[in-house]
Amino acid sequence: MGHCLCRPQVAKTPGKEMLKELNQQRRAKAFTDLKIVVEGREFEVHQNVLASCSLYFKDLIQRSVQDGSQCGREKLELVLSNLQADVLELLLEFVYTGSLVIDSANAKTLLEAASKFQFHTFCKVCVSFLEKQLTASNCLGVLAMAEAMQCSELYHMAKAFALQIFPEVAAQEEILSISKDDFIAYISNDSLNTKAEELVYETVIRWIKKDPVARAQ
16 A cells, blocks of 8 residues: 655745735725724724734724723724824835835835834835935935934945045035034044045035034034
C-alpha cells in the first residue's frame, strides 16, 4: 500500500480582495459601525479597519465605547475639529485601498495629519515622497517641519541633504527666513560642506540684513 506524499499547501489570505470588498461596503455604507463628522461632512467606516491602521483612532474608539456616551445610537459617532475633511478622505482611501494621491502640494499636510493621528504606514509613504522631493530651496523648511513633528527619519535625511549642498542652500531665499537658533545650528555644524569660509561669512551677513534690528544683536 503506497503512502500519500502530497505536499501541504499554505492558504494565502486574499488581502486585496478583502480590502476591495470592505471599501465597497464603506462606499455603500453597508455594515459600517462608525461615523466620523469633520467640517460638516460625514464619513462612515468600520471600527476594526480604522483601529487596525491608527493607534489614535483605536484609543479614541475604545474610550468612547467604554465611557458609554454613545448609548442608544445605532453607530458610534466621533466629531473631529482638528482635521480637514479632504485630508481625512485621503487617509481613508489609503486605509481601504492602499493607494494614495500625493504630490508636492499636499505632502506636508498629509504627513502632519498622518503623524498626528498615528497612521504609521501612511507616514512612511509621505516621508518617502518628501525625501525624493528635497531641493536646495526647500530642505531647510522640511527640516524644521520634521523637527517640529518629531519625525526622525525625515529630519535626519533633510539635515544630511542640507549640510551636503550648503553652497546651493546658501543661494536660496529660504535660508534668510529661518530662526536664529536654526541658522546658528546649521552654519556651525561640523559636517557643513564648504571649502570657502567667505561663503559662510557672506551668508551670515545676508541673514542679518534680512532683519537687522532683530538679528544684529
